[in-house]
Amino acid sequence: MTLKLHNFFRSSTSTRLRAALNLKGLNYDYIPYVLRTGETRTPEYLAKNPQGLVPTLEREDGTYLTQSLAIMEWLEETHPEPALLPADADGRARVRALSYMIALEIHPLNNLRVLFRLRDQFGADEEAQKEWFTHWVTITFDALEAELSASKDTGTYCHGDTPTMADCCLYAQVWNNKRFGVPLESWPVISRIYTELDKLPAFTKAAPPNQPDAA
Amino acid sequence: MTLKLHNFFRSSTSTRLRAALNLKGLNYDYIPYVLRTGETRTPEYLAKNPQGLVPTLEREDGTYLTQSLAIMEWLEETHPEPALLPADADGRARVRALSYMIALEIHPLNNLRVLFRLRDQFGADEEAQKEWFTHWVTITFDALEAELSASKDTGTYCHGDTPTMADCCLYAQVWNNKRFGVPLESWPVISRIYTELDKLPAFTKAAPPNQPDAA
The missing domain is CATH 3.40.30.10 (Glutaredoxin)
Known part of the structure; x- marks a missing residue:
């Protein structure tokens, strides 16, 4: 294939x-x-x-x-x-919800074309773009941290002890945060899960600096 | 239940x-x-x-x-x-992609908390908010219209002749567009599908003005 x-x-x-x-x-x-x-x-x-x-x-x-x-x-x-999703419907709903918190509530607001639009429509400079970017990461990571901390379903990774779709989204978002230097310290569970994921070849191989077109 | x-x-x-x-x-x-x-x-x-x-x-x-x-x-x-998703993997991928075009590329940029943030961070007034809202609807509806027009899988609705998850997203987005009076004329296929959906009780019963808390 x-x-x-x-x-x-x-x-x-x-x-x-x-x-x-x-x-x-x-x-x-x-x-x-x-x-x-x-x-x-x-x-x-x-x-x-x-x-x-x-x-x-x-x-x-x-x-x-x-x-x-x-x-x-x-x-x-x-x-x-x-499997990237659990076998049970409840688990699948949780993993999808965690994934969508990142994929719907952070990423669409912070990608390059949005930052360009803020610059073009509102004259947002790098500092204003950073403030915008950090705002959306913060309010959703606060909620994500609360959910991950409170749930008995959280394991080594977002859901249990095997990586799921939610971990793919979390790992990518943490990498994206580095663009504006958003520190992870405020979110200890997210930080711990990221560290665990970063030990797995499937994730490190996917990381931005390890791609052929990395600057 | x-x-x-x-x-x-x-x-x-x-x-x-x-x-x-x-x-x-x-x-x-x-x-x-x-x-x-x-x-x-x-x-x-x-x-x-x-x-x-x-x-x-x-x-x-x-x-x-x-x-x-x-x-x-x-x-x-x-x-x-x-079923709200087709039975085949290809069809499911298409319906999900159409759904996510709306749910990821339009809605997260245009909901109330984002408009409030534009007002608070950039002083965006109603007119600037409308310009922002209309921009994101337009670029994604243009792409959605292109996809729906070109695909043999488009039927009475977004995918074939029974409503799917994509139609739920489309119907809700067209309603949302009315907030800023975004006209549908530029997108004849989207417009046609919306008109078809608006004939179905499951959709009209879900429409904003038909809810108990509608102003």
């Missing part, structure tokens, strides 16, 4: 999908794009992904899958082992 | 979940909250939902589910009929 991953080393959605592919033991060709210079806004790329976003997963039959969370669910359905 | 839906009539995430519950034929008690006055920021509500967001689904055993998309997946797993 030759999968092609159209992505960008620093993109958080790319990082979370790389971790999921690695956990599933799936190899892929790495196709890098530079977001700042508009390489995902070309007609050729838009034919693969009408939103002009990364990542896009190209399958061996030449068809494309978009939206990292949808691709992760597709991987789970087509390559069930090892 | 007595489900309790903690929600707000105008909330887009609440609307999409109400549509899903209605499609599944599940009854629920409607518990309204006023977001602007902080009714979801009380200690009592934060114990149900640490993010202080709506919706929260309270089950008959007194436990809570959060994040509308995670709840919809849970509904699908625990009450499979009628």
Whole structure:
């Protein structure tokens, strides 16, 4: 199987999908794009992904899958082992909710095109962008920390002792936080889980600095 | 089964979940909250939902589910009929990707707390908020329209001739657009699908003006 991953080393959605592919033991060709210079806004790329976003997963039959969370669910359905979601409906609901806290309440507000928009519409400089970025990380990480601290389902990782979709999202978000130097100390459980994930080759192999297009 | 839906009539995430519950034929008690006055920021509500967001689904055993998309997946797993996702993995990936285009790339940027933040951090007035809101709707609806127009999988609704999770998200977003009067004319396929959905009782019953707390 030759999968092609159209992505960008620093993109958080790319990082979370790389971790999921690695956990599933799936190899892929790495196709890098530079977001700042508009390489995902070309007609050729838009034919693969009408939103002009990364990542896009190209399958061996030449068809494309978009939206990292949808691709992760597709991987789970087509390559069930090892599982990225628990077997029980309650556990699956918890792991998805944890994933969506990060993927819906932090990332969409803090990605590059949003920071560009803040600059263009409101004249937000680097400092104002950092304040915005840190605000959304903080309010959701506070809630995530509360949930992870209180739940008996939290284990070595977000849910039990095997990594799940939620861990892919958490690991990628912590990497993304480094862009603006958001310190992890306020969130000891998140910090502990990140440290545990960073011991696993599937995650370190997915980390931004370890990609071929890393600066 | 007595489900309790903690929600707000105008909330887009609440609307999409109400549509899903209605499609599944599940009854629920409607518990309204006023977001602007902080009714979801009380200690009592934060114990149900640490993010202080709506919706929260309270089950008959007194436990809570959060994040509308995670709840919809849970509904699908625990009450499979009628299905909100296709049976095949490719179709499921497409419906999830369409859902996430709206749920990740539009809604998180345009909800009330983000508009408040734009006002507080950048002094954005109603006009600037409208420009911001319309921008994110437009770029994603343009891509969604392109995808829906091009795909042979589009039917009466987003995917084939039965409503799916993607239609719940689309219907709620079109309602949300009315807040700032974003016209639908530029997107004829989205507009056609919305009109079809608006003929179904499961959707009209979920629409904001038809809720007990509607102003």
